Amino acid sequence: MSDATTVTVLGAGTMGAGIAQACAAAGHAVTVVDRQPEALERCLATVDASLERLVRKGTMSDDAAAQARARIAVTTDLAASVGGAAIVIEAVYEDLATKQALWRQVDSHAPAEALRATNTSSLSVTEIAQASSRPERFCGLHFFNPVPVLPLVEVVRAERTSPATLDEAVAFATAIGKTPIVCGDTPGFIVNRLLIPYVNDAVHALGEGVARAADIDTAMKLGANLPMGPLALADLIGLDVTLAVIESLHRETADPRFRPAVRLRQLVRAGKLGRKTGEGFHRYE
Ligand SMILES: NC(=O)c1ccc[n+]([C@@H]2O[C@H](COP(=O)([O-])OP(=O)(O)OC[C@H]3O[C@@H](n4cnc5c(N)ncnc54)[C@H](O)[C@@H]3O)[C@@H](O)[C@H]2O)c1
The missing domain is CATH 1.10.1040.10 (N-(1-d-carboxylethyl)-l-norvaline Dehydrogenase; domain 2)
Incomplete structure (x- = not known):
């Protein structure tokens, strides 16, 4: 990974907001992309409310929460947001055609060496990766809702995921404070x-x-x-x-x-x- 601190999250829904918060809390600069500006506003409001809760519970200091929040940017401009990304995590609608169309667009703007991951729950990671020209750099990172609270990440080895990509994905999940487990690209993964x-x-x-x-x-x-x-x-x-x-x-x-x-x-x-x-x-x- 060229720069482990630049993460782009595609999709500003329930999971996108949680993933962005977890990455930002771990010190990464995060850009969240959505095609709907309202979704981006809702995403920031969700992150604000979640950080506030963590501060109230004493799980996070005021300072740490403010720093995490400051590391999150939002945009509707896909090309600009993935241009310098070290890792791109996709969490858009659970629809194969939507995901594949988006990954084709990402591929024409993202650095060739960027780690590519999908948060799909039920689709084949291998099939989504077919839309990418870098399937060896592609894997599943399956987070659980609510992401800031649940520690598990299923790291999914697709048919063409390279061993180095898998190692980087496991290291990334560990570095953001999650507990990764590796599984094959089979329906439903483990959980x-x-x-x-x-x-x-x-x-x-x-x-x-x-x-x-x-x-x-x-x-x-x-x-x-x-x-x-x-x-x-x-x-x-x-x-x-x-x-x-x-x-x-x-x-x-x-x-x-x-x-x-x-x-x-x-x-x-x-x-x-x-x-x-x-x-x-x-x-x-
Ligand atoms: N909700 C869960 O509990 C959960 C848990 C684990 C994994 N997942 C997976 O995470 C993914 C997202 O789920 P969610 O619940 O966050 O969905 P969601 O409906 O809350 O959010 C999806 C977001 O993606 C955006 N989007 C759709 N197409 C887009 C595109 N082409 N470009 C940019 N943005 C686009 C939508 O505007 C929306 O804001 C799915 O693959 C789902 O299976 C969900």
Whole structure:
């Protein structure tokens, strides 16, 4: 990496804001790019609120928060923002065509040696990397929401990722205070491969009349010592996101274990997406 302190984050949504904050808090100069100016404003407001919370909790000093904030710039100008980047992390919509089109544009402006990473949750990193002329410099960096709080990063080795690229990605994730683990480019990587089928199975159990939603959640909280039940977790993740991941696992593997639960699809079709819409398996004020 030519200059480990210059990071460009593509996409100023939930994940882009969190990734930018984590990189800036670790001392990197970060530029966040989005095609919507409103998204960039929301991103800065999200970072401000998150830094304030960390200061209030005593996790971060006032000074450190102000310095981190000062290291984040935002722009709609993709060409200018990737021109000097040592690392480009993409966190735009979970849509293959959108991601590939963006990476083609990035490639014509970014330094050839820049590390390229996608934060995709359910698409193939290898397939996204096909849009880049430097697939050996391309890998997955899968962060978890909320990024400033959750320590894990899945570093995804795509088919053409070079060993040096993988080492740099692991070193980068470590340097920003995260705990990286390396995994192959398989559907759901590790966490979603194990977690989402469990959540989907809880919805099957609900559909089979095993118990009421509240009782399924209480059972797994108190009987398995988990911080929350699977249906409350689905509401937190978003039922649309949960459905997209289980559909992707099912499509990629054709394994009947990953058959999406009917009730999950019904709720998504009704716009009941969980906490973000006020209702999913549970109701929220
Ligand atoms: N939300 C999560 O919990 C989570 C967790 C891990 C990974 N991810 C992955 O991270 C990525 C982003 O998810 P999110 O929840 O932050 O999405 P989001 O919808 O909150 O934000 C996406 C942003 O990308 C911008 N965008 C779209 N196309 C663009 C383009 N061509 N150029 C520049 N900006 C563009 C949009 O304007 C939007 O602001 C997805 O790949 C998702 O699968 C999400």
